[in-house]
Structures are given as C-alpha cells and as structure tokens.
Amino acid sequence: MQDNGLIGGGAAVQDDLVKDVSEANFMAEVVEKSKTVPVIVDFWAPWCGPCKQLGPALEAAVNKAKGKVVMAKVNVDQNQGLAGQLQVQSVPMVYAFWQGQPVDGFQGAIPGSQIDTFIDKLVKLGGGEEEGLEAAVAAAEEMLGEGAVEDAAETFAAILEEEPENADAFGGLVRAHLAGAQYDQAEAVLANVPAKIANAAPVEAARAQLELARQAENAGPLGELEAAVAANPDDHQARFDYAQALFAAGETEAAINELLELFRRDRAWNEGAAQAQLQTIFEALKPADPLVAKGRRRLASMIFA
Numbered sequence: 001m002q003d004n005g006l007i008g009g010g011a012a013v014q015d016d017l018v019k020d021v022s023e024a025n026f027m028a029e030v031v032e033k034s035k036t037v038p039v040i041v042d043f044w045a046p047w048c049g050p051c052k053q054l055g056p057a058l059e060a061a062v063n064k065a066k067g068k069v070v071m072a073k074v075n076v077d078q079n080q081g082l083a084g085q086l087q088v089q090s091v092p093m094v095y096a097f098w099q100g101q102p103v104d105g106f107q108g109a110i111p112g113s114q115i116d117t118f119i120d121k122l123v124k125l126g127g128g129e130e131e132g133l134e135a136a137v138a139a140a141e142e143m144l145g146e147g148a149v150e151d152a153a154e155t156f157a158a159i160l161e162e163e164p165e166n167a168d169a170f171g172g173l174v175r176a177h178l179a180g181a182q183y184d185q186a187e188a189v190l191a192n193v194p195a196k197i198a199n200a201a202p203v204e205a206a207r208a209q210l211e212l213a214r215q216a217e218n219a220g221p222l223g224e225l226e227a228a229v230a231a232n233p234d235d236h237q238a239r240f241d242y243a244q245a246l247f248a249a250g251e252t253e254a255a256i257n258e259l260l261e262l263f264r265r266d267r268a269w270n271e272g273a274a275q276a277q278l279q280t281i282f283e284a285l286k287p288a289d290p291l292v293a294k295g296r297r298r299l300a301s302m303i304f305a
Helices: 026-035 049-064 080-085 112-125 129-145 149-162 167-179 183-191 201-217 222-231 236-248 252-265 273-284 290-303
Strands: 018-020 039-044 070-075 093-098 101-107
Touching: 018 049, 026 039, 026 070, 026 093, 039 049, 049 070, 049 112, 093 112, 101 112, 101 149, 112 129, 129 149, 129 167, 149 167, 167 183, 167 201, 183 201, 201 236, 201 273, 222 236, 236 252, 236 273, 252 273, 252 290, 273 290
Parallel strands: 018 070, 039 070
Antiparallel strands: 039 093, 093 101
C-alpha cells in the first residue's frame, strides 16, 4: 500500500478494505480472499480521467459496506501482464470476484446509483454462511432474470463448489444453460446431480424444462398444425404436436388447453401422453404460477368426473 494513503485519483484508503494489489499478491488478495468475502478489482491508470471519478466513488461505497466487500486497486501501467491475462483492454475496468472467480463486472465510469446496486449484489453474495448461500442463489436468479446468463451460470457454479448438494443452485445452473441454448451442458449438469437431491423440486423443474426445450427444437409449423386440428379435431397426434408448438412459441396457456382437450377426448391415447405432457409443463413452471393451479384443477375434474 502506498505510504501516503492515497490511490487512483487521491481517495483515502481504509486499511484492509481497499488495497493496492500487484501481480505478486493478486492470488492472495483477490482470488484467495474472495473465498471468504467478495472482492472488487478496479483496474486503473494514473493518466485515466474517468478513473479519477470512479475510483473514489467505488472506495466510498466499499467503506460504507463496512467489510462486507473489499476492494483491490490494480495500476495497469505497473501490472501489464495481469491486465492482459484478464483481458483489460481499456480503463477503468472493474471485476467482482467471489469464490475464486469473476462473477460480475463493468467497464467505464458509472453513476453512483449503479455503483450502489453493484455493491448491494456483492453484499448479498457474501452474507453469513447459510444466509450468504441463499443470498447468492437470489443474486444469481436476479442475474438470470436480467439476461446476464454467463454471470448467473458462474455464480450458480460457485455456489455448488461451496455446497455440492444445493438443489436450487443445480436447478439454476441448468436453467442458465437453457437460457443460453446450451442444452448439452444442461444435460451434463443434470447427469451429475447427487442422488440425495435428484428428486428435489428445483431439479425436477429443471429436468422438465430441458425436456420441453428439446421438444421445442423439433416443434412443427404452428400454422400448419393449427389447420390440421381444425380440419380434423380427432387427429390426436396433430393436437399433441400443436400443443408442443404452442408451448415452444411461448403460448403456455393455449398449450395447456389443447392438452386438456386431448385428454378429454381420449385420456388413454398414446399411453396417456396428454397427461404426461401436462405434468411435464406443470413441473417446469413455478409452483405459484396461476396456470399450474388452474390446469391441475381442470385435469383433476376430468380424472374424477
């Protein structure tokens, strides 16, 4: 640490929360330390104007977090090898490390409100042991919901390194791969689920979502299938295929309705395929989804009629 207590733009350093880091101690101060607390890495340079704005704002936010996150400052002019290794092509560049790997980041100066949001996510990642893992899952889900698929996958994977039998993280990792259309990777994750949690709800949901995603790859033309059903309402295969195509197109309620109609017409068709497909859809959706409750009620009324 510099003797004058000033770094990257003249901000005061609070010992242990904000440190100057070099290639020599990067592993210890960033990678290893991130296994216990999230570490923000700020790549900066003395000649960089935006760095002089972003650096002090980041440091203030880190100090405000009171130890729930820490910060490492890397001068790219003095650590060109390290900057190149992490593909830092311009500064300021900020990475967030958790559990030994980068899980988030941004480039360029950003407003104070965005800095606060960035810090808040990391604080959730690094909260107390059990609560921290739950918060980490929530943070990864938020990333996934925002479309940050790779960040979400990395975070779910980091959680599984910490707790290999975390069903929520397994389900989330599968869904992250599905969001990126990485079906083979999703299948590989499911193949490695520990037996203890193989039937846990998040894992079953992810398995159902993978099955539906695979079906969607082969779904037929929506218009042609709709016309086939209209021309012959007793063409059960056409109705089943139409339901699959509807689900693939995001028309979940319509897909459920077609499968319920198929079940009403012939519940035994193709060894109960309509009911099995409905169960797959119900498992893939969130338990609180109103379509699940409504669909299950209608199916039960037909079964026990």
